[in-house]
Amino acid sequence: MVRDPFASESTPSAEEICSALDDPDCREIIRNLEEPMTASELSNRCEIPQSTLYRKLEVLTEATLLEESTEIRQDGHHASKYSIAFDEITLGLDEERSLTVQIERPARTADERLAELWSEVRKET
Helix, strand or coil, X not given: CCCCCCCHHHXXXXXXXXXXXXXXXXXXXXXXXXXXXXXXXXXXXXXCCHHHHHHHHHXXXXXXXXXXXXXXXXXXXXXXXXXXXXXXXXXXECCCCCEXXXXXXXXXXXXXXXXXXXXXXXXXX
C-alpha cells in the first residue's frame, strides 16, 4: 500500500529514502517531474520502459517522495498522475547514532486537497 506523503505518521525510514535516491532511474524520474505527469508521459520523457517505470514509481511513492493523484477525465478513463511530494530532505544522526530523516513538504492548496479526497473515494469504489 502506498503511503500518504502528507500524513505525519507516514515518514519513511532513512534507509528507504536513501535506497530510493540511490537508484539512477528514480533520480531520473524526479529530475523530469517539473509538473504532474502520467506514467506514460514519464516513460517517454525518461526513456525508461513502462514496466520498469511502474516499479520505480512504486518505490518512490512508498518512500513518500512522489504523490499519486487521479486526473478526472470527461470520458471516464481517469489517469494517475505523479508529482514530487517534497521540497527538502535532511538526514541526521540521533542520540543512538542512527540515521534520521526529516522531509519538508510543499503546502497543499484547496484544489490539491479536493483531488486527494476524490482519489481516496475512487480507491474505495
